[in-house]
Amino acid sequence: MEFGLQFYKKETLKKGKFLVQPGQYIRDFYFMKKGCVTFYTIEEGITRVMEFYTDGSFFTDLYPYIEEIPSESYLKVTEDSIVYVISKSDALKVFDHSHALERFGRLSMQKAFINNFQRINRIKNLSNQERYLQLLEKRPSLFQRVPQYLIASYLGLTPVGLSKIRKRLSKQ
Numbered sequence: 504m505e506f507g508l509q510f511y512k513k514e515t516l517k518k519g520k521f522l523v524q525p526g527q528y529i530r531d532f533y534f535m536k537k538g539c540v541t542f543y544t545i546e547e548g549i550t551r552v553m554e555f556y557t558d559g560s561f562f563t564d565l566y567p568y569i570e571e572i573p574s575e576s577y578l579k580v581t582e583d584s585i586v587y588v589i590s591k592s593d594a595l596k597v598f599d600h601s602h603a604l605e606r607f608g609r610l611s612m613q614k615a616f617i618n619n620f621q622r623i624n625r626i627k628n629l630s631n632q633e634r635y636l637q638l639l640e641k642r643p644s645l646f647q648r649v650p651q652y653l654i655a656s657y658l659g660l661t662p663v664g665l666s667k668i669r670k671r672l673s674k675q
Contacts, residue, residue, distance in 0.1 A: 510597050511587030516580045523578040529568040531588050532611075535560045538584020539648050543656070544576045552657040554618065555581070555645055561611040569612075581649050634658045635668050 511534060516522075522540065523529060533540075535556050542554040542562070553576070556562040567574040568591065589597075598605035629637065635658055638645065645654060655665035 510593065511589045514586050514588055516584045516586060518580055518582050518584075520580040521577060522580065523564050523574050523576060525575050525577070526573045528571065529564050529574055530591050532561065532563045532568065532591065532594060534587040535562065536585040536587060538586070539581040539645075540584060540586075541579050541581045541649065541653060542576060543579070543653075550653070550656050552653050555642075555649060555653075555657065557642075557644070557648070561615060563615075565612065565615050581653075631658065631660055631664060632668050632672070635660075635665065636672075 543552045
């Protein structure tokens with residue numbers, strides 16, 4: 504088991520299960536051992552994917568978790584998954600007794616924040632095609648694990664826009 508995971512509870516999750524829905528208070532932090540969870544919002548009827556959490560990821564809806572406010576997002580299991588879960592209250596107890604685990608928790612949250620920041624910069628600074636190619640290079644397994652319409656949303660595209668990029672690249 505990974506460092507610190509002995510304090511987490513193992514859960515096996517079926518595809519389609521919601522870990523978080525809007526209005527819910529976030530009381531848990533997760534480690535994805537195996538599987539995939541999609542983090543998204545629905546704005547004006549449009550699904551906006553913010554992240555895919557896959558094997559080896561620590562995740563939660565971080566802002567509501569820290570601020571103790573209701574979530575405005577969804578965390579939905581995209582494929583059967585094995586996660587380790589620790590409640591915020593248990594995490595705080597562990598952190599009180601171990602400087603190493605407190606540091607581990609802080610670094611995990613910092614990594615989650617940095618990943619979100621980097622994604623915002625990619626959308627802002629790269630072309631649609633560049634974002635697609637970067638995702639294909641860095642996370643190729645996503646294309647077999649999640650539906651294309653979710654990948655399109657994650658890239659800030661419509662499914663038609665993603666299809667056009669793929670078609671154009673296949674001709675090169």
